[in-house]
Amino acid sequence: xxxLVESGGGVVQPGGSLRLSCEASVTDYRFxxxxxYRQAPGKGRDWVAFMTSDGLTQYEDSVNGxxxxxxxxxNNMLYLQMDDLRPEDTADYLCWGFDGGTQTWGKGTPVTVSx
Numbered sequence: 001x002x003x004l005v006e007s008g009g010g011v012v013q014p015g016g017s018l019r020l021s022c023e024a025s026v027t028d029y030r031f032x033x034x035x036x037y038r039q040a041p042g043k044g045r046d047w048v049a050f051m052t053s054d055g056l057t058q059y060e061d062s063v064n065g066x067x068x069x070x071x072x073x074x075n076n077m078l079y080l081q082m083d084d085l086r087p088e089d090t091a092d093y094l095c096w097g098f099d100g101g102t103q104t105w106g107k108g109t110p111v112t113v114s115x
Contacts, residue, residue, distance in 0.1 A: 005025070035078075036050075055071075087114060
């Protein structure tokens with residue numbers, strides 16, 4: 001079974017940047033759609049951004065213009081470039097993949113935005 005592993009989280013000051021990565025354990029496993037969710041302490045899981053295998057993207061309103069999702073289909077990698085980070089972006093960020101029938105979740109990488 002394919003697994004998704006996130007990396008790149010950390011602590012950053014407001015206005016700073018981070019780049020998250022998500023690696024699939026099976027390189028030639030094809031996800032139709034991949035994306036990022038986040039879960040803040042004590043809150044539910046919210047979607048952040050999606051990208052299909054043919055390059056279509058969607059962003060949640062609060063991150064649109066600040067975050068950029070990208071994919072390396074050849075290596076089954078997903079990225080999230082996060083700029084102009086705000087304290088309200090603090091959360092665990094989880095990678096998600098959908099192959100048309102099954103959803104796969106990573107375990108998350110923590111992002112803390114604090115001065």
